[in-house]
Amino acid sequence: MRVVLAEDLALLRDGLIRLLEANDCEVVEAVDNGPSLLRALTTHRPDIAVVDVRLPPTFTDEGLRAAIEARAQVKGLPVLVLSQYVEQLYARELLADRSGGVGYLLKDRVFNVAQFIDAVRQVAAGGTAMDPEVVAQLLTRRSGDKPLASLTPREREVLEAMAEGRSNAAIATRMFVTEKAVSKHTNSIFSKLDLPPSEDDNRRVLAVLAYLNG
Amino acid sequence: MKHQFGDRRRLLQLSIAAIGFASASLALFIFMVTGTALIVVWVGVPVVVETVVKVRWLAELHRRRVGELLGEPIESPYLRRTEGNLLDQVRGLLRDPATWRDTVWLIANGTLGLALACVAVCEAVLDLLFWWLPPGLAMRAYARLSRALLAPSEKSRLALRVEQLTESRAETVDTQAAELRRIERDLHDGAQARLVALGMNLALAEDELARNPGAAKALLSEAREASSNALAELRDLVRGIHPPVLADRGLVGAVQALSLVGPVPVEVHSDLIGRLPAPVESAAYFAVAEGLANAIKHSGAHHMSITLSLENDLLSMVVRDDGTGGADPSRGTGLRGIARRLSAFDGALEVSSPPGGPTELAMVLPCASSLPKTLPSYGTA
Numbered sequence A: 001m002r003v004v005l006a007e008d009l010a011l012l013r014d015g016l017i018r019l020l021e022a023n024d025c026e027v028v029e030a031v032d033n034g035p036s037l038l039r040a041l042t043t044h045r046p047d048i049a050v051v052d053v054r055l056p057p058t059f060t061d062e063g064l065r066a067a068i069e070a071r072a073q074v075k076g077l078p079v080l081v082l083s084q085y086v087e088q089l090y091a092r093e094l095l096a097d098r099s100g101g102v103g104y105l106l107k108d109r110v111f112n113v114a115q116f117i118d119a120v121r122q123v124a125a126g127g128t129a130m131d132p133e134v135v136a137q138l139l140t141r142r143s144g145d146k147p148l149a150s151l152t153p154r155e156r157e158v159l160e161a162m163a164e165g166r167s168n169a170a171i172a173t174r175m176f177v178t179e180k181a182v183s184k185h186t187n188s189i190f191s192k193l194d195l196p197p198s199e200d201d202n203r204r205v206l207a208v209l210a211y212l213n214g
Numbered sequence B: 001m002k003h004q005f006g007d008r009r010r011l012l013q014l015s016i017a018a019i020g021f022a023s024a025s026l027a028l029f030i031f032m033v034t035g036t037a038l039i040v041v042w043v044g045v046p047v048v049v050e051t052v053v054k055v056r057w058l059a060e061l062h063r064r065r066v067g068e069l070l071g072e073p074i075e076s077p078y079l080r081r082t083e084g085n086l087l088d089q090v091r092g093l094l095r096d097p098a099t100w101r102d103t104v105w106l107i108a109n110g111t112l113g114l115a116l117a118c119v120a121v122c123e124a125v126l127d128l129l130f131w132w133l134p135p136g137l138a139m140r141a142y143a144r145l146s147r148a149l150l151a152p153s154e155k156s157r158l159a160l161r162v163e164q165l166t167e168s169r170a171e172t173v174d175t176q177a178a179e180l181r182r183i184e185r186d187l188h189d190g191a192q193a194r195l196v197a198l199g200m201n202l203a204l205a206e207d208e209l210a211r212n213p214g215a216a217k218a219l220l221s222e223a224r225e226a227s228s229n230a231l232a233e234l235r236d237l238v239r240g241i242h243p244p245v246l247a248d249r250g251l252v253g254a255v256q257a258l259s260l261v262g263p264v265p266v267e268v269h270s271d272l273i274g275r276l277p278a279p280v281e282s283a284a285y286f287a288v289a290e291g292l293a294n295a296i297k298h299s300g301a302h303h304m305s306i307t308l309s310l311e312n313d314l315l316s317m318v319v320r321d322d323g324t325g326g327a328d329p330s331r332g333t334g335l336r337g338i339a340r341r342l343s344a345f346d347g348a349l350e351v352s353s354p355p356g357g358p359t360e361l362a363m364v365l366p367c368a369s370s371l372p373k374t375l376p377s378y379g380t381a
């Protein structure tokens, strides 16, 4: 997988490069500021961009903005955004174009290398990987919303795991059920959320979007 | 408020009352002179203090009456009374410019005022008979005289302003010190302690690595967990000091982010463009956040709204909820904290929360980078 990395702290940048390269990823360019990120993304068109939210020169959400801008120019460019903190607002902005291939994780999720690499693959393949904290914030929200309200607690649990970018196999292990049981839940979710039949991946993204925008 | 010069009956009542006021002034002045004369034998001191207090009472009453008559209220000029022993009280009263002005008013009201009041009574009687003539000329003169002497002088205004600023500065300094102590304690007991544990685990793991790889692995994963927890604590701490989204997006963005995570729908209206000075953004953000947190915690509302607007360098913020009402600053620290934060910037908080709701917090915050040149017309809460 070809990766463009944007991270301004050398310590973290080197760590991430090492971690990605140890897991079959080739870091084609590592940049340390917003404008070069946009340039690198549009020239290299990598399989995925791994981007820190806060970057020079402004030291605000420069990385996020550059990533969104790059996705506007290169349709569906997969982006995994890393940050010291997560904001619902940013998750929505990333997902606003409804085309999937978006991840948004706390930096410390990198500590669990296997899960992190899983998320990278998921996003590169056009899926979503939202941080459990983003998902948890949603839990407290508007439980009265339709059609999400029609989901059973079990289905909600599955949908949360989908939002975090887990595959059916991973969800099955986590919930101590069979993969078949999980796919029964996902089908029920798709029909309750009124998602037209299409390839599974796309429906997963749409379901997660419905969930996040609820 | 409308003036009362058109009401002839009322003018008669007021002018008779004015004779009473003027006579009372004269009497109090005589007390004051007697008291001052008696100061040499010490008993004069409590007499004078007591008289000054009575004079203030009378002057306040008069301010209210004359304010109603003129149709515009007259502000009170007094500084906060010094508490403590008699000597401190005397010192406090002597330092207040309003005490001296009151004395001048007392003399003027007891003499010139008394004369004007007598004329006013005669005029008021005649006015009732000759109803087609313009009424209350003497009463007008009397009211003007009173206002000239009773309204706070420039000196009093400045003294009041200094008093108010001194208080809000002391509060700000106290709050900041308390805040720093809290941050120090949080870091010390939280993230710092966890980093120490992390280092210890790593050292132990290093030791065990050759001898017992299984144990080393367990220690390493403990270390990883410790660092995750330390990060989570630091995140919370940073949010409490200065939320990153506020730095990224300014007040409106941060308030929008806030509105997205609550359990109740929140509407955000704003006509703000661009960024405000950082200290203003921060004070405004935490004020709105507390208002929102309160509405979620206490009100049982189904709907909330936040309105931000900026006009002539004055930021207005309104946090509304359709809940049960009954917000009361005296029952917690949150609302008083808002008032304190805002008053450090010369801003103010107004709470309207009748039982049964709705609740509305109206807040204003001046945000010019320099101090206002004229006195703001809103007071501090």
Ligand SMILES: Nc1ncnc2c1ncn2[C@@H]1O[C@H](COP(=O)(O)OP(=O)(O)OP(=O)(O)O)[C@@H](O)[C@H]1O
Pocket: B294, B295, B296, B297, B298, B299, B321, B323, B324, B325, B326, B327, B328, B329, B330, B331, B332, B333, B334, B335, B336, B359
């Ligand atoms: N929006 C509201 N609707 C109804 N009641 C409210 C509202 N806001 C505040 N109150 C009432 O006013 C009291 C004072 O609020 P305040 O924010 O000062 O303290 P608190 O929220 O109880 O505690 P804290 O000091 O943690 O903020 C609350 O205890 C609550 O009873």
Ligand SMILES: [Mg+2]
Pocket: B290, B293, B294, B332, B333, B334, B335
């Ligand atoms: Mg509160």
